[in-house]
Amino acid sequence: MTGIWPRRGLIGGLALTLAVTGLAVVTTGSVALASPHNETPPIVQLGWTDSATPRKAYDAGDRANLPLGTWQDDTGKSHTSRVYATFDLSSFEGKKIYGGTMFIQEYSAADCGKRAMEIWRTRAVDSTPTWRRAPQPLTKVAESGDVQFCPAHLTFDVGAALRDAAAKKQRRVTFEIRVPEQYESDASYGRHIYWSRGVNLTVQYNSPPKIDNTHLYNGGFACTQLRPYPKIGGFAHRLQAVGTDADPADEFGLTTEYAIWPRGDAAARTVFTRDGGRSGRVNGVTLPEGTLVDGVTYGWQARVGDGAEVSAWSKKCFFTYDATRPSTPTVTSANYPPSGSAAWAPVGEPAVFTFSGNGDRDVAGFEYSWNDLGATGCSEGGAVGQLVCRDPFSYPNRVRADVPGGSATIILSPNGSGPQRLTVRAVDLAGNVSPTTEYQVRVPSSTPEVLVESGEPEWGQEVRLKFVPADGITGVQHYEVILDSGQPETRQAAADGTAEFSFVATNPGGHRLTVRSHSGNGFVSEDGRWFTYFDPWPGVRSDIYLPGQPTGGVGVEGTFTFSPPPGWTDTVAYRYVFGFDPEAVYTEVAAGVDGRATITWTPTVSGFTELIVYAVRANGTVSEYSNWYSFAVAATS
Structure with missing residues (x-):
């Protein structure tokens, strides 16, 4: 039988039953025992x-x-x-x-x-x-x-x-x-x-339940008895412990008790309980508001019961509750003037920013980001379901001050151009953060240019690109490239700062590319973006008769090359006709082993003309979409 401890306490001599969902319940009465389990031995x-x-x-x-x-x-x-x-x-x-x-x-x-x-x-x-x-x-x-x-x-x-x-x-x-x-x-x-x-x-x-001394947590951090005791801020009210019970019937019926007291004042010990715990997983309590006092050091320990037996108390854990936010920092820059001065940041030069805690010894460091700062992250993803918080300075874009209340200097490239906003806040050892400070600057564009060197991209063919630094960007050493959702790749730059990149277009839907330049002085440009997509019909290219201005002329022979629709690997032929005529008979031309075919055509009249082309698969099916290739034949010279 699974035992559940009743949540009862005594107030003014009267029995009080508390109904609380998901939170701790203070208990001062004794624990009632549930019936033990029954088993027939062989x-x-x-x-x-x-x-x-x-x-x-x-x-x-x-x-x-x-x-x-x-x-x-x-x-x-x-x-x-x-x-x-x-x-x-x-x-x-x-x-x-x-x-x-x-x-x-x-x-x-x-x-x-x-x-x-x-x-x-x-x-x-x-x-x-x-x-x-x-x-x-x-x-x-x-x-x-x-x-x-x-x-x-x-x-x-x-x-x-x-x-x-x-x-x-x-x-x-x-x-x-x-x-x-x-x-x-x-x-x-x-x-x-x-x-x-x-x-x-x-x-x-x-089976008497046991408390696991290796899995005691508060505020997302493991239990410690070492001094100086850690300062814990926003999640300090979360106490978690793991109890175990060998009886399958008690796997989901454990109750965990938590005792907490100000260090040096054992008489102020208060006990909180949480029902419904699972063996081998944390079963935590959330301390009621007002339980913890800013600046006070606390000891705590836990024990677990299954309704019939109660474990020994765990080892003692200690922490200092810190609810005080550090003061707002100041921000200055040696080379990026604030936007109020009407000056622009230098082209291709990383910014040098200095953050100051202005002597507030509670300031242990700083957090910074272009635009907005997110919330401090903790997750419930621990091995036994516990809350996991990290060291305040293990997060990206955080830097420690040289001394408590001191300063820190960083070198940072902007991630955009035009008006940009750097947001900074101070961080203390408990993870508390200050109000934010904003530093506004104006940044010239640094987006690299992407040029297509291989002509209009075709599906199934190689695409050759060239990267060119933005105006004023010098000393480019390499480019960081991401094709579609792949991993970053590096391309070394030539002496003129350019670089080449090629790939085979294998995605019928097209491709997207992101590129940014890295200069020798540490400057990283903003992202340049390039994309191409492929129409779902066969491709048509001509050596003479191009879309746009009239080309060629009456009697001037031209070639037209057909290529498979994106994703087609079994194209065997093409059907085509010049000029739109519902009664026209289409001509069929066989495709080569590469799925392409080339025809010649000589116009007899000048003016606007359409070439309509369908692709044919090996099983005889014809492409759903046709290519309407429009061009103009020049008048005879």
């Missing part, structure tokens, strides 16, 4: 002895009821029998045994008016003994007299014997079932025990 030996055959042991067999006391066989010969049952207790190692009940089902009785039965614990045996070599009796465990029914279903309390065996780490316990000595020779007290379910044992037990 029986490893069951049988009887016979005084008439003192050297022979009789194991319980199929459909053979077990004789008890004095009885006569079919020839009238008298026998006296005792029953022995041995149970395996090894599964209860490490568990606490509360009690045990033996169940005996009679099959028949010589005289229902006479009944007497005793349960003795003997030295443990591995197999059914004989009358002559009966195991030594240790203690009488229980006895039973008359009951209302006959044959009877009897129960005996054998808990003391089980507890003693567990205390002595004995894996087996043997019980002797007998008629008391004064009646044992009287056949009217004889019985037979039912073979099917005649002897059974139920053990009442519980």
Whole structure:
């Protein structure tokens, strides 16, 4: 049975029940115990002895009821029998045994008016003994007299014997079932025990829960006893601990208690509880507002209960609560004038910024970012479900001050052009942050230019690009390139600051590219972006007849090359016609092994003309979309 501790406390002598969801509940009353678990251990030996055959042991067999006391066989010969049952207790190692009940089902009785039965614990045996070599009796465990029914279903309390065996780490316990000595020779007290379910044992037990001293957390940080005690800010009210319980029934029924007190004032110890914990996972409390006082050092510890047992208290943990925000920092720059001066930042030169804590010793460092600053991040993603917070200065864009309340200088490239805003705030050791300071500047454009060197990009063909630094950007050493959503690549720059980049267009939907230049002085340009997409129909290119201004002329032969629609790898032919005519008959031309085809055409008239082209697959299907290639034939010169 899974135990749940009641959340009850005493206020002014009155019992108070608090209903709180997801938060801690203060408890001052004692913990109520739930019922332990019940389990039937395996029986490893069951049988009887016979005084008439003192050297022979009789194991319980199929459909053979077990004789008890004095009885006569079919020839009238008298026998006296005792029953022995041995149970395996090894599964209860490490568990606490509360009690045990033996169940005996009679099959028949010589005289229902006479009944007497005793349960003795003997030295443990591995197999059914004989009358002559009966195991030594240790203690009488229980006895039973008359009951209302006959044959009877009897129960005996054998808990003391089980507890003693567990205390002595004995894996087996043997019980002797007998008629008391004064009646044992009287056949009217004889019985037979039912073979099917005649002897059974139920053990009442519980696995004591344990508190895991390696998983104690507060404010997202691991427990510590080392001085100086850590300062913890915003999440200090979160206490978390891991309890474990070996009983499957208690996996989701643990209750964790947290005791917290101001260091040096144990009398002010307050206890909070949280129900519904899972074995092996944190079960935390959120301290009520007002529990922690700014600047005070606290000790705390935890313990866990399953409703029947409570663990020992964990080791003690200590921290200092810090709720005070540091003061707002100031920002200056050696080379980037503030926008109020009407001056622009220098072209291609990284900014040098100095942040100052202005002597406030609570300022341990600074956080900065172009535009806005995000919230300090903590997550519930720990290995056992705990809140995880990082060292305040392990985050990107944070820098420590040279001394408490001192300053820090950084070198930073802007991530855009035009009006730009640097946002800065101070950070203390507890992770508290100050109000923000904004530093406005005006930055010239630094976007590199992307030129296509291979003509209009085609799907399935190589695309060659050239990167050119923005005006005024000098000393470019390399470019950082990201194609689509891939990993960054580097291309070294030539002496003139340019670089080349090529790739095969494999995505039917097109490609996107981001590039930025890196100069020798540490300056990183803003991102340059380039993209291309592919129309979902076959491509058409001509050596003479180009879209736009009239070209060629009447009688001037030109070539037209067809290429597969994006994604087509099995193009075998093209169907085309010059001029739009619903009744026109299309001409089909076979494609080469590369899926392309070239035709020649000589115009007979000048003026606007359309070439309509479809692609054909190997299975005969025709492309859904056609290319309407429009151009103008120049007048004959």
